[in-house]
Amino acid sequence: MIELNDEILNKYLDGELNGTELNEIRERLKNSEHDRLRLAMLQKVHSELGRLEAFKLPDDFTSLVMSKVQKEAKYAQKDRFFVFSVFSVFFIIIAGIIGYLLVLSIHSTGGSTQDVQNFNNYVNFVTVLSGSIKELMTPKNISVIGSILSFGVIISGYLFFENQRQSRRNLSKLR
Amino acid sequence: MKNLTDLEIIESVKKGNQSDYAILIDRYKNKAFSLLVRMLKNEMEAEEVLQDCFLKAFKSLDNFRQESKFSTWFYRIVYNTALTRLSAKKRKIEVEMSSIDDHLEIRSDYDFRGTEQKDSSKFLHKLIDELPLKYASVISMYYLDNMSCEEISEAMETSVANIKVMLHRSRNALRDQLIKNNYAEELL
Numbered sequence: 099m100i101e102l103n104d105e106i107l108n109k110y111l112d113g114e115l116n117g118t119e120l121n122e123i124r125e126r127l128k129n130s131e132h133d134r135l136r137l138a139m140l141q142k143v144h145s146e147l148g149r150l151e152a153f154k155l156p157d158d159f160t161s162l163v164m165s166k167v168q169k170e171a172k173y174a175q176k177d178r179f180f181v182f183s184v185f186s187v188f189f190i191i192i193a194g195i196i197g198y199l200l201v202l203s204i205h206s207t208g209g210s211t212q213d214v215q216n217f218n219n220y221v222n223f224v225t226v227l228s229g230s231i232k233e234l235m236t237p238k239n240i241s242v243i244g245s246i247l248s249f250g251v252i253i254s255g256y257l258f259f260e261n262q263r264q265s266r267r268n269l270s271k272l273r
Numbered sequence: 274m275k276n277l278t279d280l281e282i283i284e285s286v287k288k289g290n291q292s293d294y295a296i297l298i299d300r301y302k303n304k305a306f307s308l309l310v311r312m313l314k315n316e317m318e319a320e321e322v323l324q325d326c327f328l329k330a331f332k333s334l335d336n337f338r339q340e341s342k343f344s345t346w347f348y349r350i351v352y353n354t355a356l357t358r359l360s361a362k363k364r365k366i367e368v369e370m371s372s373i374d375d376h377l378e379i380r381s382d383y384d385f386r387g388t389e390q391k392d393s394s395k396f397l398h399k400l401i402d403e404l405p406l407k408y409a410s411v412i413s414m415y416y417l418d419n420m421s422c423e424e425i426s427e428a429m430e431t432s433v434a435n436i437k438v439m440l441h442r443s444r445n446a447l448r449d450q451l452i453k454n455n456y457a458e459e460l461l
Contacts, residue, residue: 108441123388139448146397147416147444152303153310156318160298166290170328172292 102133107140136203172263180261184254191247201225279343283334298327301344304418305351312355313400313411322358326351341427344418348428352410359406391454400450408443411436 099104100122109115109121127134201221277285277296285293302323309319330347334421336348407429412427414420422440426433 101389104445107443108437108444111444139452140444143444143448144453145426146394147401147412147447149394150401150413150416152307152417155302155306155318155323159323160295163298164295166324166328167291167331170331172361173331174332174456214296223413235430244411 100126102130104136104140107133107137109146110137111140111144113208128208169268177262177265180258184258188247188250195243198225280339282457286331286459287334294331297343301347302327302369305348307417308348308351308413311413312406313358314396314402318358322354323351326354329354340358342424343418344431345424345427348414348418348424349430352428354372360389363398393451394453396456397447400447404443404446406438408446411439415440 099118102123106115106119107124110120115123127137277293279297279300280292282296286297305321305326306323310316313319313322326347331352333350337343339437401412404412410429411425413423414425422429422433422436426436429436
């Protein structure tokens, strides 16, 4: 026999009882005014809660949030552009170094075939671009250039985080 | 535009139509605000937290995997942000004390009978405000936001069984208070 406790009454209310249980509960309710009152009150609470109304926000809430969203999107775009710029600069530098090393290696093998000659022509613009730093790109100066690149990475990182901090500061001023 | 589903709006926002996000804000702001008011017990603070929640959700839209409804995902942000806010204000103890293993008891000093005509609805609202935080959250999400116990459990990161226990205990506690304060006759 099912005990007609609060848990069962709640399950009854939520329609979570099976047919047999439902019949038993209905029979019990017929014979107990006290239980009928308990269930009726629970049903009333349930229906009153169903009529709860939402608290209302000021009318300009959406536009206020949207202005912040637009700012946020703008800052995010700025951040992405900054990261892209930094990576582009490093990519160009690395591509230049690789191009230069390729030219060096081709020159050192003598460039005896026509293919090599064509390739030499193809990468000629890289040689022109890197002409000014050619003198520096000796094995002796590799470590110096490496240090400079590392320093560049550190400075870029600092600038990036400074940029993000500034963005956050601007956002917090808005709030 | 207003008839778009949440997922269609999110796709549109991700494609760069940020202004469409306003539709999502309009769709959920008042209900999420109600949940926050119930949790934080302060309308101004709730409004401020809700702004943060919408911004957080906007920034995290790329992380929304569509494994659940947007509403469930958003309410999880709202619920957790409110908990963090409460925690920061050293009110976390209230959350801990409202564990479902504790006995739920509402101690209401509110009495309309001396000054106003009896109004069970107002009295019920007052009682909900006095429910422990987790219970009030469940009531708000279940009745106001029409969320299922499964969705609430996902938003609150707890089991469905716990949600049902909290829902049932809340109803029982509210009913007992109504009976205790002689609202039975008016309601029946």
